[in-house]
Amino acid sequence: MTLREGSTVPAKPSGKKSTDKKQSPAKKGGVDKPKAGGATARKREKIVVRQATFNDIDALVALNKAAYPTLAEDGVVWNKRNLESHLRIFPEGQGVVEVDGKIVASCSSLIVHLGRDPYRDHTWAGITDGAMFYNHNPAGDTLYGADINVHPDYRKRGMAGKLYAYRREVCQRLNLKRIVLGGRLFNYHEYASRMSADEYAKKVEAGEYRDPVLSFQLKHGYTLIKVMANYLPDPLSLNHASFLEWLNPKYRARLRKPRAIRVSSVQYQMRAIKGFEGFAQQIRYFVDVAHEYDSDFVLFPELLTAQLMSYLKTKTPLDAIRKLTSLTKKVDDLFVSLAREFQIGIIGGTHPMKVGKHIENVATLYLQDGSIHRQPKIHITPNERRAWGIEGGSTLKVFDTPKARVGILVCYDSEFPEAARYLADNGAEVIFVPFCTDDRQAYLRVRYCCQARAVENQVYVVMSGTVGNLPHVENMDIQYAQSAVLSPSDFEFARDGILAEAMPNIETVITTDLDFESLQEAINFGSVRQRRDRRPDLFRFTSSLEDNDGE
Numbered sequence: 001m002t003l004r005e006g007s008t009v010p011a012k013p014s015g016k017k018s019t020d021k022k023q024s025p026a027k028k029g030g031v032d033k034p035k036a037g038g039a040t041a042r043k044r045e046k047i048v049v050r051q052a053t054f055n056d057i058d059a060l061v062a063l064n065k066a067a068y069p070t071l072a073e074d075g076v077v078w079n080k081r082n083l084e085s086h087l088r089i090f091p092e093g094q095g096v097v098e099v100d101g102k103i104v105a106s107c108s109s110l111i112v113h114l115g116r117d118p119y120r121d122h123t124w125a126g127i128t129d130g131a132m133f134y135n136h137n138p139a140g141d142t143l144y145g146a147d148i149n150v151h152p153d154y155r156k157r158g159m160a161g162k163l164y165a166y167r168r169e170v171c172q173r174l175n176l177k178r179i180v181l182g183g184r185l186f187n188y189h190e191y192a193s194r195m196s197a198d199e200y201a202k203k204v205e206a207g208e209y210r211d212p213v214l215s216f217q218l219k220h221g222y223t224l225i226k227v228m229a230n231y232l233p234d235p236l237s238l239n240h241a242s243f244l245e246w247l248n249p250k251y252r253a254r255l256r257k258p259r260a261i262r263v264s265s266v267q268y269q270m271r272a273i274k275g276f277e278g279f280a281q282q283i284r285y286f287v288d289v290a291h292e293y294d295s296d297f298v299l300f301p302e303l304l305t306a307q308l309m310s311y312l313k314t315k316t317p318l319d320a321i322r323k324l325t326s327l328t329k330k331v332d333d334l335f336v337s338l339a340r341e342f343q344i345g346i347i348g349g350t351h352p353m354k355v356g357k358h359i360e361n362v363a364t365l366y367l368q369d370g371s372i373h374r375q376p377k378i379h380i381t382p383n384e385r386r387a388w389g390i391e392g393g394s395t396l397k398v399f400d401t402p403k404a405r406v407g408i409l410v411c412y413d414s415e416f417p418e419a420a421r422y423l424a425d426n427g428a429e430v431i432f433v434p435f436c437t438d439d440r441q442a443y444l445r446v447r448y449c450c451q452a453r454a455v456e457n458q459v460y461v462v463m464s465g466t467v468g469n470l471p472h473v474e475n476m477d478i479q480y481a482q483s484a485v486l487s488p489s490d491f492e493f494a495r496d497g498i499l500a501e502a503m504p505n506i507e508t509v510i511t512t513d514l515d516f517e518s519l520q521e522a523i524n525f526g527s528v529r530q531r532r533d534r535r536p537d538l539f540r541f542t543s544s545l546e547d548n549d550g551e
Contacts, residue, residue, distance in 0.1 A: 045099050049162045052094040052106065057083045059103045060096070067149035078108070078147070081536065082131050086110075088425045089136045092174070093143065095166040097159050105159035108133075108147040109167055111176065113140035113259065119225050119243065124182060124232040134523060134532060138405050138427065139259060139516060143171045145181035164220045172250045179246040182228060185237040186213045197227045197240040214242050222246050260515045261403045263430070264290035264298040265500070267483040268349075269468035269507035270476065272310040276327070279307055280334050286509060291342040293511045296403045299464040301481070302377075302411045302436040303361070304349030305331055309473045317475045321388040325354045332364070332372060339366040345401060349434045349464070350377065350410055358391045363408045363434055365399055373399050377410035378419060387475045396545050398426045404516070411435035415449045417456065422543055424457035424531070429516060433463045436479065443480050451497060454486045458523050458531050460499075460514045461486040467505045480505060485512050490526045492518035 052060065057080055064077035086094050086108055093109035110133045114120065128146050129135040145167060150159045171179050187209070188200050195203075204211045205224050218224065222244040231241035266286045273279055283300070290298035305324060314320040328351065335348045346366040353362045353374075361377040361384065376393025384390040396419060398407050407423035407430070414420065414433050423431055433450055437443040443465065454461045465481025482504040487493035492515075500512035523531050 046101075047162075048098040049166050050096060050098070051091060052083075052087060052096045053091075054084070054087055056096060056103060057087075060106055063103055063106060063151055064149055066151050078131070085132045085134070089133045089427050090138075092170055093136075093167075095163055095170075097162050099154065104154040105148070105150040105163055107145070107163040107167060109170070110136040110144050110146060111138060111140040111174070112142050112144045112180075113137045114142050114180070118142065118178075118180075119245075121228045121243075122182070123230065124241075127182075129524065132532075135520060136427070137516075137520065138400065138429075139403075141177040143167060143174075143176050143179045145179060160216065161220060168246070168248075171246075171248050175248075175250075175252055177248055177251050179222075179248075181217070181222075181244050182231050182241040183213050183217050183244055184232075184234055185211060185227070185240050185242060187211050188237045188240060189235060192238055197229070197238070201227050201242055214244075217242070217244050220246075259517050260513050261296040261430075262294055262511060262513050263462050263485060264293060264295040264509050264511040265462055265464040265483045265485060265502070266290075266298060266300050267464065267481055267502045267506070267508050267510070268301050268304060268466050270307055270466050270470050270479055271468055272470060272472065273307060274311055276308065276330060279305075283334060284338060287338045287342055287344065287346060289509050290511070291344055293509075295344060295511055297345040297347065297406070297430075297432070297462075299347045299432050299434060299462050300349035301464045301466040301483075302350045302363075302434040303466065303476070304434070305351040306436075306473065306476050307470065309476065310470050317387045318389055320473070321352050321359060321390070325352050325359060327351075328353055332366075335364070335366040336370050336372065339368055340370055343368045345403065347408060347432045347434065347464075352388070352390065355393070359389060360393045361390050361410060362393070363410050363432075365401075365406070365408065367401060373397075375399075375408040375410070377413060379412045379416055381412050383475070394545060396422055396543075398423055398428045404429050404514075407431045409433050409453075411437070411446060414446055414453060414461075417453070418541065418543075420453040420457050420459070421541060422545070424459050425541075428459060429519060430460045430462060430514060431457075433461060435463060435465045435481070437465060437481065438478050439480050443482065447482070447484070450484075451486050454497065455489050456530050458488045458519065458526070458529075460519065467507060483508075483510060485510065485514075487514075488519070488522050488526070490522045490528070492522050492526070 060083050061080055068077045090110050095107045096103045097105040127144055148160050148163050167179055185197060188197055191200050201224060203209045204214045225243040225245050228241050228243050230239050287298055308324060309320045312320055312323050314323055331351050335346050339346050348364050348366060350361050350363045352359050363375045365373040378392050380390055380392045398405050405427045407428035409419055409431055420431060435446045437446060450461045450463055462485050464483050466479040467481050469478050470476045483502040484498060485500040487497050487499050489497040500510040502508050502510050
């Protein structure tokens with residue numbers, strides 16, 4: 001039994017005469033008998049339900065062709081490009097069932113925001129953004145079931161039920177309010193001459209008729225809300241679909257589902273201090289300012305903790321940077337306590353850290369729950385390598401936070417387009433760029449590249465730099481910065497693609513709101529659509545980043 005919750009070209013109708021009698025489990029639904037050997041033979045099977053990975057893509061393409069042979073002939077089953085997009089955008093929503101190591105069933109899901117009218121009509125193509133899931137919204141409240149398919153040899157063996165359970169677990173783990181899906185009224189064409197689609201669905205709900213798709217979904221706890229017309233081209237349902245909902249009993253209501261966040265960027269002045277307490281007082285002051293503006297995130301500049309070198313007695317820049325690494329715990333304790341106290345996400349600039357036998361320049365995201373998430377600088381400038389012996393990291397991650405999906409590129413990293421593209425392809429809505437530059441031309445390299453990253457990836461970019469000087473700290477002599485918050489360049493945003501901008505070389509804080517509805521509008525319907533209009537047939541993008549859990 002195929003349970004695809006949406007497709008563009010379904011199987012052809014059987015043409016057999018209909019009857020008003022109750023239907024037995026419909027052979028017309030494509031139900032296959034269990035293979036020889038029965039339950040006894042299957043006891044030895046090892047069944048695993050898990051999240052799909054990029055290594056599964058070839059098997060998933062083959063599975064779709066086997067599950068939907070008619071659709072495969074028309075070329076409208078999931079293809080490699082669709083599946084890669086799903087896994088980049090929302091890996092948690094893509095599940096598979098393995099039997100003895102073979103993938104025999106899969107499900108595809110995305111998160112959507114249904115707004116003030118969660119039961120409004122929609123189409124399958126619209127809700128899945130043309131099967132690419134570009135409209136996946138991590139701040140939404142609804143998990144949308146786009147597709148379930150089961151290999152013909154494994155139908156009527158509970159595989160689809162396992163995937164429904166997988167979806168429920170994802171919904172509860174992410175604290176989403178509901179699961180919604182549109183189900184084909186598989187046998188409605190047999191009754192259309194005598195009753196409306198609404199009447200047919202209600203009779204199935206009452207148990208008078210059996211529909212191989214709707215009956216199954218009702219059995220698994222879904223509630224029939226209504227019937228939608230023109231859901232997808234389908235001669236079996238005459239383009240109708242049931243609108244079904246499963247409410248999460250463990251959902252914890254929140255005050256609001258943010259479709260916008262407020263960010264503050266600190267243009268921080270370097271000045272000599274006598275001890276760690278002086279540094280802590282300055283940091284606390286700026287976090288308090290951001291809190292007073294009701295910001296969700298506050299960003300500090302690159303090499304923020306270099307200010308601590310002003311009281312460390314060292315002979316060379318290399319000695320200074322090594323001594324600075326010994327203060328990592330004190331720095332972490334400071335930012336963790338501030339994030340908890342003020343209930344704000346803090347990107348604490350960067351701090352040199354020992355990683356194995358070498359030193360990396362590491363940005364850290366501190367969240368309100370006390371969690372710590374690291375992002376090393378990947379590309380190292382010649383000066384950093386020569387003066388401080390810093391080496392580049394090899395991990396890059398999008399961080400899921402309660403407010404947004406965010407990425408971090410440290411200064412020089414923003415000058416490499418593939419890094420920002422990787423973050424955007426993995427769902428980043430905001431890229432934070434802490435930087436430290438010594439003169440105007442160095443600053444402009446970072447600034448121009450950040451603006452380009454915002455345009456080409458259709459994301460927000462938040463920049464924060466250092467100003468002032470540390471006269472007695474070698475290699476931290478002068479600073480130049482003009483911090484800014486940048487957007488794509490289109491009608492939804494500020495005229496110049498600049499949401500906020502500091503005056504050059506003065507200590508200040510800039511604060512502005514980032515509207516994700518506008519961002520999604522630009523991605524889907526903008527004057528130009530860089531995210532959607534890429535040419536993967538001409539340019540292939542691959543990466544070999546190390547696994548990174550973000551901790």
